[in-house]
Amino acid sequence: QGGFFQTASDGEALILRNREVYDGAIPSGNSVMLWNLARLGRLVGKPEYEDRVESMSKLFSLAVQRTPQAHTQFLIGLDFYLGPTxxxxxxxxxxxxxxxxxxxxxxxxxxxxxxxxxxxxxxxxxxxxxxxxxxxxxxxxxxxxxxxxxxxxxxxxxxxxxxxxxxxxxxxx
Missing domain, CATH: 3.40.30 (Glutaredoxin)
Structure with a gap:
């Protein structure tokens, strides 16, 4: 559980559906979504958005721990989530x-x-x-x-x- 795929579930049949989290010159979709969900959860007071942030942070924690420099936008979202905000x-x-x-x-x-x-x-x-x-x-x-x-x-x-x-x-x- 957690994270977003880079392709639609009803799209072309693929061998593997990717859930990227590493950030390059352009942040990954999952990093941007983590930050968006954290901010939206605080803005509207809906814990289900923050629950999603929690599950995403658990799913991607090993990759982020191994190479934090490759996950800068993800860490910005995580910093916001951990607060205080x-x-x-x-x-x-x-x-x-x-x-x-x-x-x-x-x-x-x-x-x-x-x-x-x-x-x-x-x-x-x-x-x-x-x-x-x-x-x-x-x-x-x-x-x-x-x-x-x-x-x-x-x-x-x-x-x-x-x-x-x-x-x-x-x-x-």
Whole structure:
């Protein structure tokens, strides 16, 4: 159990269906999927995604231990999975200037253990994917940012500078 094949199960009949994990100039599909599943599991709070990460890490552990330098993207995903990680929920109009200002401020930052969810008011699709975000609301016409760890959130902040401070990003760079 674990891992993804490089070919479709309903495709051409092959002698062997490959599950590659080594990373070259382009990361392997399994390395990218491990990282995606780890991030998605944290973002939406679904343990089944993280269970899949666990099974993949067990399946490929011997190969990664033997040649870690050939599995760099896999190790990035594993580092994220092992954490600690944080979730950032920006509650406000998706195209509103305060929301966009927060996203622009985060764009140049290297925050490898942070996942970000924009929660527009009344967006049922987002709330069905990430039910923990239901209570993370902003007053009408406002934007608030909630910084959470394991979906336990601190008091929200309302400005870009307060968000950068909460994330520990220095002001004078």
């Amino acid at each position: 944080r979730e950032l929920v920006i509650s406000g109009a998706e195209q509103g200037e305060p929301t966009q200002a927060m996203l622009r401020a985060l764009a140049p930052e290297f925050l490898p253990r942070l996942v970000t969810l924009v929660r527009p008011p009344g967006d049922a699709a987002i709330l069905s994917l990430a039910p923990y975000a239901k209570a993370l609301v902003a007053p009408a016409g406002k934007t608030l940012a909630y910084l959470c760890e394991n979906h336990a959130c601190k008091e929200p902040v309302a400005t870009v500078q307060a968000l950068l401070d909460a994330l520990g990003i220095p002001q004078d760079r």
